[in-house]
Amino acid sequence: MTGSFYDVYPEGYFENYDGGSWQPAMCNIDMNRSFPASWRPMKNSEAYPCRGIETRAIAEFMTTHQNIFACIDFHCGSGGILRPLMSSDDYLNQEDRHLIEDVGRLAECITGLPLIHEREYQEPGDRPEEAYGCTGEWCYHALGISSYVIELGNGFTGIGLPTDVILKNWRFVENYDWLHQIVNHHRRSGKEILVPWKKFTHPQLGEIEIGGMKNGLAYYMCPPDMVSVIPKTTQFLLEHAAMGPRLVLAKPQVTSFGSGVYRIRTQCMNIGRFGTTVMSGAEGPMAQSDVSIRLSSKEKPVTILSRPARFTISKLDSMERVSAEWFIQGTENQCIQITASHCKCTTVTAEFHL
Numbered sequence: 001m002t003g004s005f006y007d008v009y010p011e012g013y014f015e016n017y018d019g020g021s022w023q024p025a026m027c028n029i030d031m032n033r034s035f036p037a038s039w040r041p042m043k044n045s046e047a048y049p050c051r052g053i054e055t056r057a058i059a060e061f062m063t064t065h066q067n068i069f070a071c072i073d074f075h076c077g078s079g080g081i082l083r084p085l086m087s088s089d090d091y092l093n094q095e096d097r098h099l100i101e102d103v104g105r106l107a108e109c110i111t112g113l114p115l116i117h118e119r120e121y122q123e124p125g126d127r128p129e130e131a132y133g134c135t136g137e138w139c140y141h142a143l144g145i146s147s148y149v150i151e152l153g154n155g156f157t158g159i160g161l162p163t164d165v166i167l168k169n170w171r172f173v174e175n176y177d178w179l180h181q182i183v184n185h186h187r188r189s190g191k192e193i194l195v196p197w198k199k200f201t202h203p204q205l206g207e208i209e210i211g212g213m214k215n216g217l218a219y220y221m222c223p224p225d226m227v228s229v230i231p232k233t234t235q236f237l238l239e240h241a242a243m244g245p246r247l248v249l250a251k252p253q254v255t256s257f258g259s260g261v262y263r264i265r266t267q268c269m270n271i272g273r274f275g276t277t278v279m280s281g282a283e284g285p286m287a288q289s290d291v292s293i294r295l296s297s298k299e300k301p302v303t304i305l306s307r308p309a310r311f312t313i314s315k316l317d318s319m320e321r322v323s324a325e326w327f328i329q330g331t332e333n334q335c336i337q338i339t340a341s342h343c344k345c346t347t348v349t350a351e352f353h354l
Helices: 053-063 094-111 135-143 163-168 170-175 178-188 223-227 230-241
Strands: 070-075 080-083 115-117 146-151 194-202 206-213 247-249 253-256 261-270 291-297 310-313 321-329 335-341 348-353
Touching: 053 135, 070 135, 070 230, 080 094, 094 115, 094 146, 094 230, 135 146, 146 230, 163 170, 170 178, 247 335, 247 348, 261 291, 261 335, 291 321, 310 321
Parallel strands: 070 146, 080 115
Antiparallel strands: 080 146, 194 206, 247 261, 253 261, 261 321, 291 310, 291 335, 335 348
16 A cells, blocks of 8 residues: 555544554543442453542542432533443333333433433444442432433434434444534534644654544533533423422320320421432331431420330331321420431421420
């Protein structure tokens, strides 16, 4: 073969360059292979879970804010709502699977993006990729929260290609006219994604040429394409956020038996779409916490005659209720409070006078 031939490398500098031959970096770290659930070493994982400061910051924030009950990752792959888990559904509580699919179908309806099992987000017919340390696995197994990945789209979806066609032909992207179409699509939007090659003096390598496709635009995404996408995904995000467990207290019933003895009854109900555990199959310590229903007095300590001052309930499913009853020694017109709380809910209080 005759003619000019070139090696193409990402723009930048060589660390500790010694003038020798060039080679690409040994690996690219993927944060979504580095969380502490179903983790094992992979070519693109960190050396151990949460080693990187970015991954660790996310993990520390989410584990120190136990009120978080839901998570959405926004990515720039070909359009889709990816539902957990990356592992087989054999490892998924079936009650959770139904809930995950129901919420996922709502996302599909709102956004128009297809609902896809994470294991099936690949070329049809390929053996499912075993990816470990993913955010979704960690959110489910360790935190017990509702988690989805929204693939917003990219340059390929921008030129009208459906997700299944992109996945089916991903290995052959450069064999098609797609990149040429993407360049023209950007130009019609007043954007230029193809930089003409020009000579440049590199401080380490000497005379080279720089140019080509701008890889920093997430698979060549054309930002104006997001104008129609983002409002829909934001709507789902708000709908998802509104599904959290929500405690309410029934009006307390007070019965006086004389001599300062009172019986107090109430009911606590979860009217949220999610139960207080959110994902029932989660086993991590962060996923398990009790609902607390506590009786107290603002003015002076109240004497509990029958039961402890606080009831603890392991969980309240959606639309489930539980009764609480106390016999107390109090005084007429004494101010009493009943408080219901859970780490993933807003605390509610009923206040009344004997």
